[in-house]
Amino acid sequence: MTSSEALLDLAMKMPKAELHLHIEGTFEPEQMFAIAQRNQVVLKYNSVEELKEAYQFENLQDFLDLYYQGMSVLLKEQDFYDLTMAYLKRVHEDNVVHVEIFFDPQGHLSRGVSFETQIKGIYGALKDAERDLGITFKLIMSFLRHLDEASAFETLELAKPFLEWIDGVGLDSSEVGHPPVKFENVFRECKALGLPVTAHAGEEGPPEYVWQALDVIGVDRIDHGNRALEDEDLIATIKHKGLTLTVCPLSNLKLCVVDTLEDHPIRTMLRYGLNATVNSDDPAYFGGYMNDNFAALVKDTGISKDELYALACNAFEGSWLDSKSKQQHLMTLKSLFA
Ligand code: HPA
Ligand SMILES: [Zn+2]
Secondary structure: OOHHHHHHHHHHHOOEEEEEEEHHHHOOHHHHHHHHHHOOOOOOOOOHHHHHHOOOOOOHHHHHHHHHHHHOOOOOHHHHHHHHHHHHHHHHOOOEEEEEEEEOOHHHHOOOOOHHHHHHHHHHHHHHHHHHHOOEEEEEEEEEOOOOHHHHHHHHHHHHHHHHHOOEEEEEOOOOOOOHHHHHHHHHHHHHOOOOEEEEEOOOOOHHHHHHHHHHHOOOEEEEOHHHHHOHHHHHHHHHHOOEEEEOHHHHHHOOOOOOHHHOOHHHHHHOOOEEEEOOEOHHHHOOOHHHHHHHHHHHHOOOHHHHHHHHHHHHHOOOOOHHHHHHHHHHHHHHHO
């Protein structure tokens, strides 16, 4: 085996934590068509092939338009269960042992699907996969930032009977024009409820939005964070606070956040001492799950064994697992990389 084959092998085999994953973004076209048919919903596309051909995006909004269309076939608890279970079985093959997944309640509430229907399906699959596949999990409710803060507050009210199942809150959807400050009050209430907070920031939005995520919202983690690298003081602050960045290489490529993976900033982030991690974001739309993301980094960025180790450790360290579980995963990684 050449050294790059050995590195790829290690990357595929190592235990992984995924911290940035939208469950609605795991909707594979085949499953989408099957659920559409059983719910008697007609999709805009005539075939799986036609749908897949539409997966060409110039920016985040191009993708989001398709993402909201795709999720519109999810109507019943079983649909949410099947979607989530398919993802968990798929990443089990990639040696993912812990997941922290987002769901977008407002994307379903607007279509008349109750909060209870959504969360019972998703949580049911997470619990079953924990028992059957040994994958531990956290569930993160994400607010859609293109909607107003009142809608986020209404969603939080609906979530209150299920707070035992909700491990944190996030902020996603169209970034530019919807800065974190728009949601200052609702995140203050979330924090008062004891919920950890993360937010998408600096994917397409300017460094100012990342500052707001830190200073106004007080995030515990940053999703993406690419454009933070444009501001030296911001880099220093993220480093000083020890915040984790949930970076998504293939997503960034598909949404034209980077032109090529060779240009991807993840190694620069590590060089600056930032806690970057590797994640798949919306794998059904972006061409790959966790191992595809790691394989692309190994093949296209010249990543070293030390960098791979740092990325793997950062994911467990930045997770919302208890410290004992973190230590166990870190020990496993240490012996694997020794
Ligand atoms: O990458 C993303 N960015 C913002 N919103 C999203 N919703 C799903 N995926 C994304
Ligand atoms: Zn995302």
